[in-house]
Amino acid sequence: MIRRRHLLGAAAATPLLEKARAWAQAQPFRPEPGAQLRFLRWSRFLEAEDRATTENIRAFSEATGVPVRIDNVWQDDVLPQLSVAARIGNGPDLAWTLHTTPHMFADKLLDVTDVAEHIGGKYGGWYPLIEQYGKRDGRWIGISNVVIGVLPVYRISAVREAGFERFPTDTDGFLRLCEGLKRIGKPAGFAFSRAPSDGNSFCHWLLWSHGGKLVDESNRVALNSPETIRAVEYARALGAHFIPGTIGWNDASNNSAFLAGQVALTNNAISIYGKARADRLEIADDIDHALWPVGPVGQPTELHLVYPFIAFRYSRYPNAVKALLTYMLEQPQYGRVLENSAGYLSHALRAHDDSPVWRSDPRITVFRDVAARGRPLSYAGALGINAATAFSEGIVADMFAEAVSGQASPRDAVVRAERRVQRIYRG
Known part of the structure; x- marks a missing residue:
């Protein structure tokens, strides 16, 4: 059952929005005319992450004209809902999942190799762990944005x-x-x-x-x-x-x-x-x-715990999906999520080894290395x-x-x- 929904399509003019508009003019994936997306994710995963992600998506919607509905569900409901969507070919365009989920219906997922290579090329490359979870038969079927170290x-x-x-x-x-x-x-x-x-x-x-x-x-x-x-x-x-x-x-x-x-x-x-x-x-x-x-x-x-983004091949708006994924993984947006998590979330891209969050408190610096290990x-x-x-x-x-x-x-x-x-x- 869906616990909470947001329909994001407007935002006040802010520095975040101004940067999103500038990004939208230069980014490599142009959303289809009339595109609108559904994004399924865990409910209240981490308050700081939830808030930062919601604000990022709101800015994306305003900058691109693509409204994004966020469906927040209890964590145990994510996989059952995605399994049904994969079977019937209808449901969310993209989702935030856990561990092996992409590999349970790999043939139903959108190939996001171009997104992974674009972002990886800009930010020092992905850790091997992220590639292991993200790739199937040489193509990217899921992109993990964060790792939770234990x-x-x-x-x-x-x-x-x-x-x-x-x-x-x-x-x-x-x-x-x-x-x-x-x-x-x-x-x-x-x-x-x-x-x-x-x-x-x-x-x-x-x-x-x-x-x-x-x-x-x-x-x-x-x-x-x-x-x-x-x-x-x-x-x-x-x-x-x-x-x-x-x-x-x-x-x-x-x-x-x-x-x-x-x-x-x-x-x-x-x-x-x-x-x-x-x-x-x-x-x-x-x-x-x-x-x-x-x-x-x-x-x-x-x-450690790995959280892949996935997108479905049935989506009518694959370019819009790729644009949203790219936007969330770019440094300004990704950095906000990482820094607001105060060390609870660790990064998946090598360029973030020197993120300010790892210098903010020596008691959490050790979590910087969990993706590498x-x-x-x-x-x-x-x-x-x-x-x-x-x-x-x-x-x-x-x-x-x-x-x-x-x-x-x-x-x-x-x-x-x-x-x-x-x-x-x-x-």
């Missing part, structure tokens, strides 16, 4: 009290830190659960950091391996030092536990730090973030329906939860998870 967040004083001057950069040091935090009564807590953002980020890092993977480069099931078993054994060692109950955590549990002082280390976007700052909590000055430690594989193995959730295989299904069914998280809780031995947990992956990839 990283370790910790109390500085507790880490020092546990015997560490700096946050550890390797998995051995990370285990010792968790041991130390438990010893001083300020334990860590990470979700061994299907928590969509934080649990998946943590559990995929555990798997990949030790060399485990659901499938190989040829999409052959490869989960049952010595590397995966080592990852699960490492998880059991870690979990012994966590606060009890993390197997049942959702994406709000770690936030509340950290802010209540129940844990001194967890993983999150900047939400915990942002709330502490906004509410002027004393602990705000004692909070910092770190990159995920590197495991035996010797390189970053991180899962991230892996697609399908690693090491191809993005598509199989990868999306395995992810949505929580196979990786369930595997770790079964072993950490004692429901199964590490080897049995891996074997059970492997059977589930085989049913998906052979189905």
